[in-house]
Amino acid sequence: MPLLLTFLAIILLVLLIAWLKIDTFISFLLISIGLGLASGLDVATIGKAIQKGVGGTLGDLVLIVGFGAMLGKMVADSGAAQRITDALIGIFGTKNIQWGMALAGFVIGIPLFYNAGFVIVIPLIFMISATAKLPLLYIGVPMLSALSVAHGYLPPHPSPAAIASQLNADLGKTLLYGLMVSIPAIAIAGPVFGKTLKKFQPKPDEDLFNVKPRPSHELPGLGISIVTALLPVFLLTSMSALKSVMPGNTLVALLAEPYFGMLLSVLFAAYSLGITRGMNMKAITKSMEEAFKGVSVILLIIAGAGVFKEIMTVGGVSNYIAESLKDVAVSPLLLSWGIAAIIRVCVGSATVAGLTTVGILSPLLVHSTVSPELLVLAIGSGSLMFSHVNDGGFWLFKEYFNLSIKDTLLTWSVMETIVSIMGLVGVLILNLFI
Template structure:
């Protein structure tokens, strides 16, 4: 019965978003209330469950996402992304253009939202493709692969950070394992897949793109942008801080927090916690991308304000996803899933991935799919003793699969590269599914050693 209520809830969510064009946050809350009633939760406790879900989900995430969005906006407004891309492409040369695009997109993708990253990189990729005389998609697919992988696997991006919070996983471990899995995933779904795609959908590689779909673009003079080292350091600063804390803990304390921490232990844990790492990184970005370059403080503050506006709805959607997840847990759906698979030979990691894939196909939003999946697999994960960081990555990989017409990323890729719907399905949708499959393979391989 509980599984039927869940199915009906997902159908309701789809109808509200797709048919009635309801705002995703509002649709999530309405669905959460409807599912709670269907599961027989006391009406007086439904509001409390929803509030707890939103509060638990956004507690630390509001800090992390807010600071991260501000840092990304500072890097973008200063021309840091422009500098990174041009420097790497010039350094690698025409023969290794794809690898240059992958590396540039990976670095930029860590600091920026997927949507912002693609808007900044597409004009650069267009210009380089024309100059080098290569098909646009030859560079566009590796760019999209790198941006998608960072979006799905690596904190401080919304989905992996939110799932880590929901599953009580250490963000540093998610980041470390995520980078290990991300590298081969990007190479397979990027440069390798582009060669295969060119053979079975050659028409897509003849397209010249559509820059007008991007709207007005800010132009930069290379000599007026930050230095390459400054732009890269600023983009990767939060990753560096969290990596230092993770390596320190895993090297000296076998990955377990010490019972009697020293002053150094406390300091490393402090700078490595996601919220503090992001705060320190933002302060560094304000100096490196602004004050050091003699940018007026009011202009720096303007960038920060615009960054906050850009994530306001995302935060609400993540909060709504947390509310839906909490209702599923409080209503017993998570335990129903656990009982359904007791004695099953299916790995909880594969199950978490499959649930995320189904929700992604149905809902479109990778973040909402990931959060809903985390609520369903939490009891199962606890029972099976699965590594929580690996479960985060399994769900994150599944949440990227089979992007199609209900996903904004699908339409962005279609419009920017001037593809037909069929060509987009054969390139973008296959690309995202490849990332999901290779990512799961990496998770399962790592699980043999962790």
């Protein structure tokens, strides 16, 4: 019965989000209340579960995601993202331009959320394509595949950060392993797959195609741009390792806290990309506020998924599923990836797919002997599987490049599928050594 209830709940969730177009947060709440009542919970218990689900899921995640959004906006608005791209393209040259685009997309994608990163890099893709006289998708796909990988695999992006929190995974290790898995995924989905796309000749809107990047003299220096963009990566990975070596050191313990590392990164960016370039604190604060508003919807989705998970836990549904699956002869990594992939194809949202998977499998995964950091990456890569017409990213790509639905499926959807499968392969290989 619990399995049937869960299956029906997920089907109804898909219908509410994908068919009736009801707000995702509200859909999660409605389904959670319905599942709670169907599981025999009284109204008071459901109310407490909703409160605990929201509070327990968000917690310090609000700080991590919020600070990540602030950092990303400053990197974008200051022109640091453009400076990094220009420099890497200059280093790689026309012959290896795809690899330069992929690396630039990855560096930019770490601090920037996907949609923001997409809008930032599109003018750069158009400009480089026109200057180098190379096909748009040949240039664009390597960069966009890297953005997608960063979005799905790496903290401080909302979905992997939230999944890591639910599974008690170390964010520093998750980021380190994610970097290892990202490299082959980007290489195959980006430059390698991109070489097959020269036959596609999209003709984007001329107004978009002629968008001009900012003049070089208005951009911050390359060194400070890279240091600022990658400071969270350095702090999260190095301090996590240092904490295990110096467990009693208060300063190291504080720096190893993800929210504090993100706070330092934001403060550094405010100084390096703001104050030193003539911005006053009022303008910097306004930019930070706008950045946080941009992720508020994502935080609500995460909160809704947390409520769904808590209702399943309180109602005994999660434990029943865990007991039912514990003897199944399938690797938890493969199981996690598969469920996330199925939900992604049905719902379209990578965030919803990842967090719903955690809600379903958390009792099984928390007690698994598999590295929780690898489980985060398995779910994250599964949540990127086969983006199609129910995903906002699909339409963003289609409209900017002015492609038909068929050609978008043959390019964007295939790229996302490669990213997802390569993520799984990378996780399974890494699991042999961890």
